[in-house]
Amino acid sequence: MKTFLRWSLLTINMMLPLALLASTFLPYISPGTFWPTGFAGLTFPGFLIINLLLIPVWILLRKKYWLLPVTAILLSAGAVFRTWAIHPFHENTLEKASGSKEFTVMTYNASNMGLQSYTENKAIRSNVYNTVVFGQADILCMQEFYTNEHPELSHNIDSIRIKAGYEYYYFTKDMVYWDTWHYGIVLFSHHPVLQASSIPCGASAVGSGSSFLQADLLVYGDTIRVITGQLASYMLTGQDFQALKDFHFRGLAYKMRQTFTWRAQQARQLAGLIAASPYPVIVCGDFNDVPVSYTYQTVAATLQDAFLKTGNGWGRTLSYLSPSLRIDYILASRQFRVHGCEAMRVADSEHFPVISRLSLKK
Incomplete structure (x- = not known):
């Protein structure tokens, strides 16, 4: 039973990073050529969050399998920064500066x-x-x-x-x-x-x-x-x-x-x-x-x-x-x-x- 659970966890840990990479890179292909690519990007946020959750699980279990989701996330960095804007110290104001051409x-x-x-x-x-x-x-x-x-x-x-x-x-x-x-x-x-x-x-x-x-x-x-x-x-x-x-x-x-x-x-x-x-x-x-x-x-x-x-x-x-x-x-x-x-x-x-x-x- 323990062997079955271990192999199940390993399989999931391999499939989820692959799914994240697929959701990241398949959208570069036109859906007119291969229509399933149209669905891929819709799943990206979900697969990213799941892979993030895998990391602390494997760290707590003291297994190096956390390297797989970390690698997938790093390779998906471009998609991450297209999905989330991160400017915590930028003053995001819409007020036009006086006398400017804004x-x-x-x-x-x-x-x-x-x-x-x-x-x-x-x-x-x-x-x-x-x-x-x-x-x-x-x-x-x-x-x-x-x-x-x-x-x-x-x-x-x-x-x-x-x-x-x-x-x-x-x-x-x-x-x-x-x-x-x-x-x-x-x-x-x-x-x-x-x-x-x-x-x-x-x-x-x-x-x-x-x-x-x-x-x-x-x-x-x-x-x-x-x-x-x-x-x-x-x-x-x-x-x-x-x-x-x-x-x-x-x-x-x-x-x-x-x-x-x-x-x-x-x-x-x-x-x-x-x-x-x-x-x-x-x-x-x-x-x-x-x-x-x-x-x-x-x-x-x-x-x-x-x-x-x-x-x-x-x-x-x-x-x-x-x-x-x-x-x-x-x-x-x-x-x-x-x-x-x-x-x-x-x-x-x-x-x-x-x-x-x-x-x-x-």
């Missing part, structure tokens, strides 16, 4: 401004307004945005412009219902919008995720490019969550597999837009993927992650499922200096907005 950028998945089954939830909509006004971002990018031109319904574009004082905006209008119901991605700005366009990137049933919004802005005499969007979502339903609870994974796995492939294509398209930009570029939005993923590594390859530069902890941006889910990002090219970044905890919101304070290096 500016703030906010990205916020607004979940259709509280529209549910074509019925407007006034409390949620008001909460979004209050968050936008409180954030006071110079540049505001919103995904899953809804506005209505019907006189008896909410013209959210005009309301936000008035409440937050934005002079400039651009709206993609990815989907239109009944002539007045508009869905898509919107950018608001206190700085002049020199040009803006909607770049198709697929099709989405939610009206956000069908295009990238690309805009060139004049900020303190310099031209910068902002690209924002929402990459393909799993579009999980109540039935999917119930299937998960009942351990019925086949249908859910197929849906996720299709999404992995589509999102990988969008990530490569977005990386191409970044490479083609003649100006310093800021990319922000809802990537619907974690930092240890093919999506993130493809898009962020040449950019700075604002949260990782100045934040602390997980930086959670999704309010449900798991505390490890950071899927909304602000990424900036190396020409920018990142002064601060944080995810704002907002009650009754599916996504937490991310806001960052930036300036151009001179």
